[in-house]
Amino acid sequence: MTSLQIDSVAVRGHETFVLDITALNRCLVTLFILVAVSYPIYFLYLHPLRAYPGPKLSAITRMPYWIACLKGDQVRWLTKLHSQYGPVVRFGPVDLSYTDARAWRDICLVPKGKKENAKEVGFHAPSANGVPNIVCQNDVAHHARIRRALLPAFSQKALKAQEPLLQKYVDLVIARARQATELDMSELMNFAMFDIMADFAFGEPLHMLENGEYSDWVAKVFNAIRILPLVQMIEFYPLLKKTFALIEPKAVTKMRHDHFNHTVMRVNRRLNHGSEKQDLWDFILESETLTLKEMHVNAELFMAAGTETTASLLTGVTHYLMANQEKMKILTDEVRTRFKCRKEITLDNVAPLRYLNACIREGMRVYPPVPSGLPRIVAEGGNSILGKWVPAGTRVSVHQFSTYHSPENFRQVTCHLLRPHIFVYIATIVRTNTTCLLRDPDKFVPERWLGDPAYKDDIRDAHQPFSAGTRNCLGINLAWHEMRLMLAKLVYEFDIESDAGPDWLDQNVYVIWDRKPLICRFEDAAPRE
Numbered sequence: 001m002t003s004l005q006i007d008s009v010a011v012r013g014h015e016t017f018v019l020d021i022t023a024l025n026r027c028l029v030t031l032f033i034l035v036a037v038s039y040p041i042y043f044l045y046l047h048p049l050r051a052y053p054g055p056k057l058s059a060i061t062r063m064p065y066w067i068a069c070l071k072g073d074q075v076r077w078l079t080k081l082h083s084q085y086g087p088v089v090r091f092g093p094v095d096l097s098y099t100d101a102r103a104w105r106d107i108c109l110v111p112k113g114k115k116e117n118a119k120e121v122g123f124h125a126p127s128a129n130g131v132p133n134i135v136c137q138n139d140v141a142h143h144a145r146i147r148r149a150l151l152p153a154f155s156q157k158a159l160k161a162q163e164p165l166l167q168k169y170v171d172l173v174i175a176r177a178r179q180a181t182e183l184d185m186s187e188l189m190n191f192a193m194f195d196i197m198a199d200f201a202f203g204e205p206l207h208m209l210e211n212g213e214y215s216d217w218v219a220k221v222f223n224a225i226r227i228l229p230l231v232q233m234i235e236f237y238p239l240l241k242k243t244f245a246l247i248e249p250k251a252v253t254k255m256r257h258d259h260f261n262h263t264v265m266r267v268n269r270r271l272n273h274g275s276e277k278q279d280l281w282d283f284i285l286e287s288e289t290l291t292l293k294e295m296h297v298n299a300e301l302f303m304a305a306g307t308e309t310t311a312s313l314l315t316g317v318t319h320y321l322m323a324n325q326e327k328m329k330i331l332t333d334e335v336r337t338r339f340k341c342r343k344e345i346t347l348d349n350v351a352p353l354r355y356l357n358a359c360i361r362e363g364m365r366v367y368p369p370v371p372s373g374l375p376r377i378v379a380e381g382g383n384s385i386l387g388k389w390v391p392a393g394t395r396v397s398v399h400q401f402s403t404y405h406s407p408e409n410f411r412q413v414t415c416h417l418l419r420p421h422i423f424v425y426i427a428t429i430v431r432t433n434t435t436c437l438l439r440d441p442d443k444f445v446p447e448r449w450l451g452d453p454a455y456k457d458d459i460r461d462a463h464q465p466f467s468a469g470t471r472n473c474l475g476i477n478l479a480w481h482e483m484r485l486m487l488a489k490l491v492y493e494f495d496i497e498s499d500a501g502p503d504w505l506d507q508n509v510y511v512i513w514d515r516k517p518l519i520c521r522f523e524d525a526a527p528r529e
Protein backbone atom coordinates (compact mmCIF):
# COMPACT_ATOMS: atom_id res chain seq x y z
CA MET A 1 0.00 0.00 0.00
CA THR A 2 1.44 3.36 -1.04
CA SER A 3 -0.74 5.50 1.16
CA LEU A 4 0.26 6.99 4.43
CA GLN A 5 -1.01 5.06 7.35
CA ILE A 6 -1.14 6.56 10.75
CA ASP A 7 -0.93 4.07 13.47
CA SER A 8 -3.05 6.17 15.71
CA VAL A 9 -4.05 3.59 18.12
CA ALA A 10 -7.13 3.85 20.18
CA VAL A 11 -7.65 1.29 22.75
CA ARG A 12 -11.19 0.30 23.36
CA GLY A 13 -11.30 -2.83 25.24
CA HIS A 14 -8.71 -4.86 23.41
CA GLU A 15 -9.35 -3.58 19.83
CA THR A 16 -6.92 -1.46 17.87
CA PHE A 17 -8.07 0.93 15.08
CA VAL A 18 -5.82 2.15 12.30
CA LEU A 19 -6.90 5.36 10.60
CA ASP A 20 -6.39 5.12 6.89
CA ILE A 21 -6.15 8.67 5.52
CA THR A 22 -6.67 7.56 1.93
CA ALA A 23 -9.88 5.81 2.84
CA LEU A 24 -11.06 8.90 4.69
CA ASN A 25 -10.18 11.10 1.74
CA ARG A 26 -12.01 8.79 -0.59
CA CYS A 27 -15.08 8.90 1.63
CA LEU A 28 -15.04 12.68 1.73
CA VAL A 29 -14.54 13.01 -2.02
CA THR A 30 -17.34 10.51 -2.69
CA LEU A 31 -19.62 12.39 -0.30
CA PHE A 32 -18.78 15.69 -1.98
CA ILE A 33 -19.46 14.24 -5.44
CA LEU A 34 -22.72 12.75 -4.22
CA VAL A 35 -23.89 16.05 -2.80
CA ALA A 36 -22.65 18.01 -5.84
CA VAL A 37 -24.51 15.69 -8.21
CA SER A 38 -27.64 15.11 -6.17
CA TYR A 39 -28.17 18.79 -5.29
CA PRO A 40 -28.80 19.92 -8.88
CA ILE A 41 -30.64 16.70 -9.67
CA TYR A 42 -32.92 17.30 -6.72
CA PHE A 43 -33.65 20.94 -7.61
CA LEU A 44 -34.05 20.21 -11.33
CA TYR A 45 -36.03 16.97 -11.29
CA LEU A 46 -37.40 16.20 -7.84
CA HIS A 47 -38.15 19.53 -6.15
CA PRO A 48 -41.86 20.47 -5.90
CA LEU A 49 -41.16 23.54 -8.10
CA ARG A 50 -39.57 21.44 -10.86
CA ALA A 51 -42.47 21.95 -13.27
CA TYR A 52 -42.23 25.75 -13.18
CA PRO A 53 -40.49 27.24 -16.22
CA GLY A 54 -37.25 29.16 -15.95
CA PRO A 55 -33.54 28.93 -16.73
CA LYS A 56 -32.01 25.63 -15.62
CA LEU A 57 -29.12 27.36 -13.87
CA SER A 58 -31.53 29.47 -11.81
CA ALA A 59 -33.31 26.32 -10.63
CA ILE A 60 -30.03 25.27 -8.99
CA THR A 61 -28.60 28.53 -7.76
CA ARG A 62 -29.62 32.11 -7.03
CA MET A 63 -26.34 33.39 -8.47
CA PRO A 64 -27.74 34.61 -11.83
CA TYR A 65 -30.30 36.65 -9.87
CA TRP A 66 -27.67 38.16 -7.57
CA ILE A 67 -25.42 39.02 -10.50
CA ALA A 68 -28.33 40.80 -12.22
CA CYS A 69 -29.17 42.66 -8.98
CA LEU A 70 -25.58 43.74 -8.31
CA LYS A 71 -25.28 45.04 -11.88
CA GLY A 72 -28.51 47.03 -11.51
CA ASP A 73 -30.01 44.73 -14.13
CA GLN A 74 -32.69 42.99 -12.05
CA VAL A 75 -35.66 44.56 -13.82
CA ARG A 76 -34.31 44.05 -17.36
CA TRP A 77 -33.31 40.47 -16.48
CA LEU A 78 -36.66 39.43 -15.04
CA THR A 79 -38.64 41.21 -17.76
CA LYS A 80 -36.67 39.21 -20.32
CA LEU A 81 -37.28 35.97 -18.44
CA HIS A 82 -41.02 36.67 -18.30
CA SER A 83 -41.20 37.36 -22.03
CA GLN A 84 -39.30 34.12 -22.63
CA TYR A 85 -41.01 31.81 -20.10
CA GLY A 86 -44.44 33.39 -19.55
CA PRO A 87 -46.42 34.68 -16.56
CA VAL A 88 -44.67 32.53 -13.93
CA VAL A 89 -40.90 32.17 -13.81
CA ARG A 90 -38.72 30.17 -11.42
CA PHE A 91 -35.76 32.51 -11.15
CA GLY A 92 -34.09 30.88 -8.14
CA PRO A 93 -34.24 27.41 -6.56
CA VAL A 94 -37.21 28.46 -4.40
CA ASP A 95 -38.18 31.77 -6.05
CA LEU A 96 -41.20 32.37 -8.27
CA SER A 97 -42.01 35.61 -10.04
CA TYR A 98 -45.50 36.32 -11.44
CA THR A 99 -47.03 38.73 -13.95
CA ASP A 100 -50.59 37.42 -13.80
CA ALA A 101 -53.09 39.85 -12.21
CA ARG A 102 -54.61 37.09 -10.05
CA ALA A 103 -51.28 36.56 -8.32
CA TRP A 104 -51.77 39.81 -6.37
CA ARG A 105 -54.80 38.29 -4.66
CA ASP A 106 -53.23 34.88 -4.11
CA ILE A 107 -49.97 36.25 -2.69
CA CYS A 108 -51.00 39.35 -0.75
CA LEU A 109 -54.48 38.53 0.53
CA VAL A 110 -54.96 36.03 3.32
CA PRO A 111 -57.29 33.18 2.33
CA LYS A 112 -59.85 32.23 4.99
CA GLY A 113 -58.39 29.85 7.54
CA LYS A 114 -54.89 30.28 6.09
CA LYS A 115 -51.80 32.03 7.41
CA GLU A 116 -50.48 35.23 5.82
CA ASN A 117 -47.53 34.79 3.46
CA ALA A 118 -44.84 36.52 5.52
CA LYS A 119 -42.65 39.34 4.25
CA GLU A 120 -39.17 38.35 3.08
CA VAL A 121 -37.48 40.56 5.69
CA GLY A 122 -33.99 40.22 4.19
CA PHE A 123 -35.20 42.09 1.10
CA HIS A 124 -35.39 45.27 3.15
CA ALA A 125 -32.33 46.81 4.80
CA PRO A 126 -32.19 45.75 8.49
CA SER A 127 -33.13 48.38 11.04
CA ALA A 128 -30.32 49.86 13.09
CA ASN A 129 -31.94 49.29 16.49
CA GLY A 130 -33.06 45.73 15.81
CA VAL A 131 -36.78 46.57 16.03
CA PRO A 132 -38.75 45.83 12.82
CA ASN A 133 -40.52 48.73 11.12
CA ILE A 134 -44.07 48.24 9.87
CA VAL A 135 -42.92 46.86 6.51
CA CYS A 136 -40.80 44.15 8.15
CA GLN A 137 -43.11 43.37 11.07
CA ASN A 138 -44.12 39.78 10.39
CA ASP A 139 -46.18 39.27 13.53
CA VAL A 140 -49.74 39.82 12.26
CA ALA A 141 -51.07 41.24 15.53
CA HIS A 142 -48.16 43.66 15.96
CA HIS A 143 -48.39 44.75 12.34
CA ALA A 144 -52.09 45.51 12.81
CA ARG A 145 -51.34 47.45 16.02
CA ILE A 146 -48.71 49.62 14.30
CA ARG A 147 -50.92 50.15 11.27
CA ARG A 148 -53.85 51.21 13.49
CA ALA A 149 -51.57 53.72 15.23
CA LEU A 150 -50.25 55.22 11.98
CA LEU A 151 -53.39 55.16 9.81
CA PRO A 152 -55.16 58.21 11.31
CA ALA A 153 -52.19 60.42 10.35
CA PHE A 154 -52.74 59.42 6.70
CA SER A 155 -56.53 59.79 6.61
CA GLN A 156 -58.05 62.26 4.15
CA LYS A 157 -59.10 64.55 7.02
CA ALA A 158 -55.62 64.61 8.58
CA LEU A 159 -53.95 65.20 5.22
CA LYS A 160 -56.30 68.07 4.41
CA ALA A 161 -54.82 69.80 7.47
CA GLN A 162 -51.38 69.39 5.84
CA GLU A 163 -52.41 71.28 2.71
CA PRO A 164 -50.50 74.49 3.64
CA LEU A 165 -47.33 72.42 4.05
CA LEU A 166 -47.75 70.76 0.65
CA GLN A 167 -48.62 74.06 -1.05
CA LYS A 168 -45.58 75.73 0.50
CA TYR A 169 -43.14 73.22 -0.98
CA VAL A 170 -44.84 72.98 -4.37
CA ASP A 171 -44.67 76.79 -4.57
CA LEU A 172 -40.97 76.62 -3.71
CA VAL A 173 -40.50 74.25 -6.66
CA ILE A 174 -42.29 76.74 -8.92
CA ALA A 175 -40.09 79.57 -7.61
CA ARG A 176 -36.91 77.55 -8.23
CA ALA A 177 -38.01 76.58 -11.71
CA ARG A 178 -38.77 80.22 -12.50
CA GLN A 179 -35.29 81.36 -11.37
CA ALA A 180 -33.29 78.87 -13.43
CA THR A 181 -33.10 78.44 -17.17
CA GLU A 182 -32.53 74.71 -16.84
CA LEU A 183 -33.03 72.33 -13.94
CA ASP A 184 -32.66 68.63 -13.29
CA MET A 185 -36.23 67.46 -12.68
CA SER A 186 -34.98 64.34 -10.96
CA GLU A 187 -33.07 66.34 -8.36
CA LEU A 188 -35.82 68.95 -8.04
CA MET A 189 -38.41 66.29 -7.18
CA ASN A 190 -36.04 64.67 -4.68
CA PHE A 191 -35.52 68.02 -2.95
CA ALA A 192 -39.27 68.63 -2.82
CA MET A 193 -40.34 65.21 -1.59
CA PHE A 194 -37.63 64.96 1.09
CA ASP A 195 -38.39 68.52 2.26
CA ILE A 196 -42.10 67.72 2.53
CA MET A 197 -41.57 64.44 4.36
CA ALA A 198 -39.03 65.88 6.82
CA ASP A 199 -41.40 68.70 7.66
CA PHE A 200 -44.34 66.28 7.95
CA ALA A 201 -42.47 63.62 9.94
CA PHE A 202 -40.24 65.78 12.17
CA GLY A 203 -41.63 69.29 11.92
CA GLU A 204 -38.15 70.26 10.69
CA PRO A 205 -37.57 71.15 7.05
CA LEU A 206 -34.32 70.17 5.35
CA HIS A 207 -34.19 73.40 3.27
CA MET A 208 -33.04 71.51 0.18
CA LEU A 209 -35.31 73.42 -2.19
CA GLU A 210 -34.18 76.74 -0.73
CA ASN A 211 -30.48 75.85 -0.82
CA GLY A 212 -30.64 73.99 -4.12
CA GLU A 213 -28.54 71.13 -2.77
CA TYR A 214 -28.87 67.83 -0.95
CA SER A 215 -28.58 67.88 2.81
CA ASP A 216 -25.81 65.63 4.09
CA TRP A 217 -28.32 63.19 5.48
CA VAL A 218 -30.22 62.73 2.18
CA ALA A 219 -27.04 62.70 0.09
CA LYS A 220 -25.93 59.67 2.10
CA VAL A 221 -29.17 57.86 1.24
CA PHE A 222 -28.65 58.37 -2.49
CA ASN A 223 -24.94 57.59 -2.35
CA ALA A 224 -25.76 54.27 -0.73
CA ILE A 225 -28.44 53.01 -3.13
CA ARG A 226 -26.04 51.02 -5.32
CA ILE A 227 -25.04 48.85 -2.41
CA LEU A 228 -28.63 47.88 -1.57
CA PRO A 229 -28.46 44.57 -3.52
CA LEU A 230 -25.20 43.74 -1.78
CA VAL A 231 -26.87 44.35 1.59
CA GLN A 232 -29.72 42.05 0.51
CA MET A 233 -27.27 39.36 -0.54
CA ILE A 234 -25.41 39.53 2.77
CA GLU A 235 -28.72 39.33 4.65
CA PHE A 236 -29.73 36.31 2.57
CA TYR A 237 -26.84 34.02 3.49
CA PRO A 238 -26.48 33.62 7.29
CA LEU A 239 -22.81 32.64 7.02
CA LEU A 240 -22.03 35.64 4.85
CA LYS A 241 -23.91 37.83 7.31
CA LYS A 242 -21.85 36.54 10.24
CA THR A 243 -18.59 36.93 8.33
CA PHE A 244 -19.49 40.43 7.22
CA ALA A 245 -20.37 41.42 10.79
CA LEU A 246 -16.78 40.51 11.72
CA ILE A 247 -15.09 42.30 8.84
CA GLU A 248 -17.44 45.27 8.28
CA PRO A 249 -15.22 48.37 8.22
CA LYS A 250 -15.73 50.48 11.32
CA ALA A 251 -16.39 53.55 9.15
CA VAL A 252 -19.36 51.80 7.48
CA THR A 253 -20.83 50.72 10.83
CA LYS A 254 -20.42 54.26 12.10
CA MET A 255 -22.04 55.74 9.00
CA ARG A 256 -25.08 53.46 9.40
CA HIS A 257 -25.47 54.35 13.04
CA ASP A 258 -24.91 58.06 12.50
CA HIS A 259 -27.60 58.04 9.86
CA PHE A 260 -30.09 56.32 12.13
CA ASN A 261 -29.14 58.53 15.09
CA HIS A 262 -30.02 61.54 12.99
CA THR A 263 -33.59 60.21 12.77
CA VAL A 264 -33.62 59.34 16.48
CA MET A 265 -32.48 62.84 17.38
CA ARG A 266 -35.16 64.46 15.25
CA VAL A 267 -37.95 62.26 16.59
CA ASN A 268 -36.84 62.83 20.19
CA ARG A 269 -36.65 66.57 19.63
CA ARG A 270 -40.19 66.60 18.25
CA LEU A 271 -41.48 64.46 21.12
CA ASN A 272 -39.79 66.58 23.78
CA HIS A 273 -40.63 70.00 22.38
CA GLY A 274 -44.01 69.35 20.75
CA SER A 275 -45.06 71.17 17.60
CA GLU A 276 -47.02 74.34 16.95
CA LYS A 277 -48.84 72.83 14.01
CA GLN A 278 -50.65 69.51 13.87
CA ASP A 279 -48.43 66.75 12.54
CA LEU A 280 -48.01 63.02 12.29
CA TRP A 281 -46.97 62.64 15.92
CA ASP A 282 -50.18 64.11 17.33
CA PHE A 283 -51.99 61.07 15.92
CA ILE A 284 -49.32 58.55 16.80
CA LEU A 285 -49.03 59.74 20.39
CA GLU A 286 -52.79 59.74 20.78
CA SER A 287 -52.87 56.01 20.03
CA GLU A 288 -50.39 55.34 22.88
CA THR A 289 -49.47 51.99 21.35
CA LEU A 290 -46.06 52.50 19.74
CA THR A 291 -42.85 52.07 21.69
CA LEU A 292 -40.18 54.75 21.33
CA LYS A 293 -38.01 52.38 19.30
CA GLU A 294 -40.91 51.70 16.95
CA MET A 295 -41.37 55.45 16.51
CA HIS A 296 -37.71 55.76 15.54
CA VAL A 297 -37.68 52.95 12.95
CA ASN A 298 -40.96 53.98 11.40
CA ALA A 299 -39.89 57.61 11.11
CA GLU A 300 -36.84 56.38 9.23
CA LEU A 301 -39.12 54.29 7.01
CA PHE A 302 -41.29 57.31 6.11
CA MET A 303 -38.20 59.16 4.93
CA ALA A 304 -37.45 56.30 2.54
CA ALA A 305 -40.88 54.97 1.51
CA GLY A 306 -42.60 58.34 1.23
CA THR A 307 -40.03 60.33 -0.72
CA GLU A 308 -38.13 58.55 -3.46
CA THR A 309 -41.32 56.82 -4.67
CA THR A 310 -43.27 60.00 -5.38
CA ALA A 311 -40.15 61.76 -6.70
CA SER A 312 -39.58 58.89 -9.16
CA LEU A 313 -43.14 58.96 -10.40
CA LEU A 314 -43.15 62.73 -10.90
CA THR A 315 -39.84 62.63 -12.79
CA GLY A 316 -40.96 59.68 -14.90
CA VAL A 317 -44.37 61.07 -15.77
CA THR A 318 -42.82 64.42 -16.76
CA HIS A 319 -40.46 62.57 -19.07
CA TYR A 320 -43.32 60.66 -20.71
CA LEU A 321 -45.42 63.82 -21.08
CA MET A 322 -42.54 65.70 -22.71
CA ALA A 323 -41.95 62.78 -25.06
CA ASN A 324 -45.67 62.70 -25.95
CA GLN A 325 -46.48 66.33 -26.62
CA GLU A 326 -50.05 65.55 -27.74
CA LYS A 327 -50.75 64.09 -24.26
CA MET A 328 -48.99 67.03 -22.60
CA LYS A 329 -51.31 69.36 -24.54
CA ILE A 330 -54.46 67.55 -23.37
CA LEU A 331 -53.24 67.73 -19.77
CA THR A 332 -52.21 71.37 -20.03
CA ASP A 333 -55.56 72.28 -21.57
CA GLU A 334 -57.43 70.46 -18.80
CA VAL A 335 -55.50 72.24 -16.04
CA ARG A 336 -55.40 75.68 -17.62
CA THR A 337 -59.08 75.60 -18.54
CA ARG A 338 -60.17 74.44 -15.10
CA PHE A 339 -58.20 77.05 -13.14
CA LYS A 340 -58.38 80.77 -13.68
CA CYS A 341 -55.65 81.58 -11.17
CA ARG A 342 -53.06 79.62 -9.18
CA LYS A 343 -54.94 80.11 -5.89
CA GLU A 344 -57.68 77.86 -7.23
CA ILE A 345 -55.26 74.96 -7.49
CA THR A 346 -56.03 73.16 -4.24
CA LEU A 347 -56.02 69.52 -3.14
CA ASP A 348 -59.82 69.37 -3.45
CA ASN A 349 -59.89 71.03 -6.85
CA VAL A 350 -57.21 68.89 -8.49
CA ALA A 351 -58.65 65.60 -7.22
CA PRO A 352 -61.43 65.32 -9.85
CA LEU A 353 -59.26 66.23 -12.90
CA ARG A 354 -59.70 63.13 -15.04
CA TYR A 355 -56.80 63.48 -17.43
CA LEU A 356 -54.41 64.47 -14.64
CA ASN A 357 -55.36 61.35 -12.67
CA ALA A 358 -55.05 59.19 -15.78
CA CYS A 359 -51.56 60.57 -16.55
CA ILE A 360 -50.37 59.74 -13.03
CA ARG A 361 -51.92 56.28 -13.15
CA GLU A 362 -50.34 55.62 -16.53
CA GLY A 363 -47.04 56.99 -15.22
CA MET A 364 -47.18 54.44 -12.39
CA ARG A 365 -47.73 51.74 -15.01
CA VAL A 366 -44.96 52.53 -17.48
CA TYR A 367 -42.53 53.75 -14.82
CA PRO A 368 -43.61 52.08 -11.54
CA PRO A 369 -41.93 53.71 -8.52
CA VAL A 370 -41.44 50.23 -7.03
CA PRO A 371 -40.28 48.43 -10.18
CA SER A 372 -39.32 45.00 -8.86
CA GLY A 373 -41.30 42.36 -6.96
CA LEU A 374 -41.64 42.51 -3.17
CA PRO A 375 -41.12 38.92 -2.03
CA ARG A 376 -43.38 37.06 0.35
CA ILE A 377 -42.62 33.64 1.83
CA VAL A 378 -45.37 31.08 1.35
CA ALA A 379 -46.85 30.23 4.74
CA GLU A 380 -46.75 26.93 6.57
CA GLY A 381 -48.82 24.29 4.83
CA GLY A 382 -48.35 25.92 1.43
CA ASN A 383 -50.78 28.08 -0.53
CA SER A 384 -52.49 28.00 -3.86
CA ILE A 385 -51.30 30.57 -6.41
CA LEU A 386 -53.05 30.73 -9.79
CA GLY A 387 -54.74 27.46 -8.88
CA LYS A 388 -51.48 25.59 -8.28
CA TRP A 389 -50.22 24.51 -4.87
CA VAL A 390 -46.95 26.21 -3.91
CA PRO A 391 -44.98 24.69 -1.03
CA ALA A 392 -44.25 26.55 2.20
CA GLY A 393 -41.01 28.49 2.19
CA THR A 394 -41.18 29.44 -1.51
CA ARG A 395 -40.46 33.11 -2.12
CA VAL A 396 -43.18 34.55 -4.35
CA SER A 397 -43.78 38.01 -5.78
CA VAL A 398 -45.50 39.96 -8.53
CA HIS A 399 -42.83 41.67 -10.59
CA GLN A 400 -44.29 45.11 -11.12
CA PHE A 401 -42.34 46.32 -14.16
CA SER A 402 -42.77 43.04 -16.09
CA THR A 403 -46.46 42.86 -15.18
CA TYR A 404 -47.17 46.37 -16.40
CA HIS A 405 -45.17 45.97 -19.60
CA SER A 406 -46.64 42.58 -20.45
CA PRO A 407 -48.77 42.52 -23.62
CA GLU A 408 -50.85 39.86 -21.87
CA ASN A 409 -52.08 42.51 -19.43
CA PHE A 410 -51.87 45.67 -21.47
CA ARG A 411 -52.77 44.37 -24.88
CA GLN A 412 -50.68 44.83 -27.92
CA VAL A 413 -53.41 44.34 -30.50
CA THR A 414 -57.18 44.61 -30.25
CA CYS A 415 -57.53 41.05 -31.47
CA HIS A 416 -61.29 40.75 -30.88
CA LEU A 417 -61.94 43.26 -33.67
CA LEU A 418 -59.15 42.33 -35.96
CA ARG A 419 -58.71 38.60 -35.82
CA PRO A 420 -61.20 37.81 -38.63
CA HIS A 421 -59.64 40.54 -40.73
CA ILE A 422 -56.04 39.97 -39.90
CA PHE A 423 -54.93 40.32 -43.53
CA VAL A 424 -56.84 43.58 -43.96
CA TYR A 425 -55.22 44.74 -40.77
CA ILE A 426 -51.69 43.88 -41.91
CA ALA A 427 -52.40 45.44 -45.29
CA THR A 428 -53.56 48.64 -43.57
CA ILE A 429 -50.38 48.86 -41.56
CA VAL A 430 -48.24 48.28 -44.63
CA ARG A 431 -50.26 50.70 -46.80
CA THR A 432 -50.42 53.54 -44.32
CA ASN A 433 -46.96 52.84 -42.97
CA THR A 434 -48.32 53.23 -39.49
CA THR A 435 -48.57 51.18 -36.37
CA CYS A 436 -51.55 53.12 -35.09
CA LEU A 437 -53.53 49.91 -34.73
CA LEU A 438 -50.93 48.37 -32.49
CA ARG A 439 -51.33 48.56 -28.74
CA ASP A 440 -47.84 48.71 -27.37
CA PRO A 441 -47.66 48.07 -23.59
CA ASP A 442 -44.55 50.27 -23.47
CA LYS A 443 -46.49 53.25 -24.83
CA PHE A 444 -47.72 56.05 -22.55
CA VAL A 445 -51.50 56.11 -23.07
CA PRO A 446 -53.47 57.81 -20.24
CA GLU A 447 -56.64 57.14 -22.26
CA ARG A 448 -56.53 53.47 -21.25
CA TRP A 449 -57.70 54.59 -17.77
CA LEU A 450 -60.50 56.73 -19.20
CA GLY A 451 -62.67 54.07 -20.78
CA ASP A 452 -61.25 54.27 -24.32
CA PRO A 453 -62.82 51.20 -25.99
CA ALA A 454 -59.54 50.45 -27.76
CA TYR A 455 -58.16 49.43 -24.37
CA LYS A 456 -61.14 47.54 -23.06
CA ASP A 457 -59.08 44.33 -23.09
CA ASP A 458 -56.53 45.73 -20.65
CA ILE A 459 -56.36 43.79 -17.42
CA ARG A 460 -56.48 46.80 -15.18
CA ASP A 461 -56.40 44.78 -11.94
CA ALA A 462 -52.86 43.77 -12.82
CA HIS A 463 -51.82 47.32 -11.95
CA GLN A 464 -51.26 47.57 -8.17
CA PRO A 465 -48.41 50.07 -7.74
CA PHE A 466 -49.22 50.41 -4.04
CA SER A 467 -49.43 46.62 -3.56
CA ALA A 468 -52.58 44.91 -2.27
CA GLY A 469 -54.17 43.59 0.92
CA THR A 470 -53.59 44.47 4.55
CA ARG A 471 -49.98 45.43 3.91
CA ASN A 472 -50.51 47.76 0.99
CA CYS A 473 -49.13 51.29 1.01
CA LEU A 474 -50.14 53.35 3.99
CA GLY A 475 -49.28 56.58 2.22
CA ILE A 476 -51.57 56.22 -0.83
CA ASN A 477 -53.66 59.29 -0.02
CA LEU A 478 -50.63 61.43 0.70
CA ALA A 479 -48.87 60.22 -2.45
CA TRP A 480 -51.86 61.03 -4.66
CA HIS A 481 -52.23 64.52 -3.12
CA GLU A 482 -48.54 65.27 -3.64
CA MET A 483 -48.43 63.96 -7.19
CA ARG A 484 -51.62 65.68 -8.36
CA LEU A 485 -50.79 69.03 -6.77
CA MET A 486 -47.20 69.09 -8.04
CA LEU A 487 -48.01 68.06 -11.61
CA ALA A 488 -51.05 70.34 -11.89
CA LYS A 489 -49.15 73.38 -10.65
CA LEU A 490 -46.13 72.68 -12.85
CA VAL A 491 -48.14 72.40 -16.05
CA TYR A 492 -50.30 75.36 -15.07
CA GLU A 493 -47.26 77.61 -14.67
CA PHE A 494 -44.85 76.30 -17.29
CA ASP A 495 -44.37 74.83 -20.71
CA ILE A 496 -41.79 72.18 -19.88
CA GLU A 497 -39.32 70.86 -22.42
CA SER A 498 -36.30 68.62 -22.47
CA ASP A 499 -33.85 67.20 -24.98
CA ALA A 500 -33.75 63.84 -23.19
CA GLY A 501 -34.55 61.05 -25.61
CA PRO A 502 -36.03 57.60 -25.00
CA ASP A 503 -32.70 56.33 -23.67
CA TRP A 504 -33.41 58.29 -20.48
CA LEU A 505 -35.56 55.31 -19.60
CA ASP A 506 -32.67 52.90 -19.84
CA GLN A 507 -31.89 53.02 -16.14
CA ASN A 508 -30.51 50.63 -13.61
CA VAL A 509 -32.53 49.49 -10.63
CA TYR A 510 -30.97 48.85 -7.24
CA VAL A 511 -34.27 48.05 -5.52
CA ILE A 512 -35.25 51.61 -6.52
CA TRP A 513 -34.58 53.38 -9.83
CA ASP A 514 -31.10 54.81 -10.21
CA ARG A 515 -32.63 57.79 -11.98
CA LYS A 516 -30.61 59.68 -14.55
CA PRO A 517 -30.72 63.47 -14.46
CA LEU A 518 -33.64 64.85 -16.50
CA ILE A 519 -32.62 68.33 -17.56
CA CYS A 520 -35.72 70.44 -18.24
CA ARG A 521 -36.40 73.97 -19.44
CA PHE A 522 -39.29 75.73 -17.74
CA GLU A 523 -40.85 78.42 -19.94
CA ASP A 524 -43.50 80.61 -18.32
CA ALA A 525 -46.86 79.67 -19.77
CA ALA A 526 -48.41 82.28 -22.06
CA PRO A 527 -50.62 84.66 -20.04
CA ARG A 528 -54.30 83.74 -20.07
CA GLU A 529 -57.19 86.17 -20.42
Ligand code: HEM
Pocket residue numbers: 119134135136147301302305306307309310313369370374465466467470471472473474475476478479
Ligand atom coordinates in the same frame (compact mmCIF):
# COMPACT_ATOMS: atom_id res chain seq x y z
C1 HEM B 1 -46.14 56.79 -5.64
C2 HEM B 1 -45.80 56.67 -4.38
C3 HEM B 1 -45.77 55.39 -3.61
C4 HEM B 1 -45.76 54.10 -4.04
C5 HEM B 1 -45.81 53.59 -5.47
C6 HEM B 1 -45.71 53.25 -2.86
C7 HEM B 1 -45.70 51.86 -2.89
C8 HEM B 1 -45.73 51.05 -1.77
C9 HEM B 1 -45.73 49.62 -1.81
C10 HEM B 1 -45.68 48.78 -3.08
C11 HEM B 1 -45.79 49.18 -0.53
C12 HEM B 1 -45.79 47.71 -0.05
C13 HEM B 1 -44.42 47.39 0.50
C14 HEM B 1 -44.22 45.91 0.78
O1 HEM B 1 -45.08 45.10 0.51
O2 HEM B 1 -43.13 45.58 1.29
C15 HEM B 1 -45.80 50.33 0.32
C16 HEM B 1 -45.88 50.29 1.70
C17 HEM B 1 -45.82 51.40 2.49
N1 HEM B 1 -45.78 52.72 2.08
FE1 HEM B 1 -45.81 53.38 0.18
N2 HEM B 1 -45.69 54.04 -1.75
C18 HEM B 1 -45.73 55.35 -2.16
C19 HEM B 1 -45.75 56.47 -1.34
C20 HEM B 1 -45.76 56.44 0.02
C21 HEM B 1 -45.83 57.60 0.86
C22 HEM B 1 -45.94 59.05 0.40
C23 HEM B 1 -45.78 57.17 2.15
C24 HEM B 1 -45.81 58.06 3.36
C25 HEM B 1 -45.05 57.96 4.37
C26 HEM B 1 -45.70 55.71 2.12
C27 HEM B 1 -45.64 54.89 3.22
C28 HEM B 1 -45.72 53.51 3.19
C29 HEM B 1 -45.75 52.68 4.38
C30 HEM B 1 -45.68 53.16 5.83
C31 HEM B 1 -45.83 51.35 3.95
C32 HEM B 1 -45.90 50.09 4.81
C33 HEM B 1 -47.34 49.63 4.99
C34 HEM B 1 -47.49 48.34 5.76
O3 HEM B 1 -46.57 47.52 5.78
O4 HEM B 1 -48.56 48.15 6.36
N3 HEM B 1 -45.69 55.32 0.80
N4 HEM B 1 -45.78 51.47 -0.47
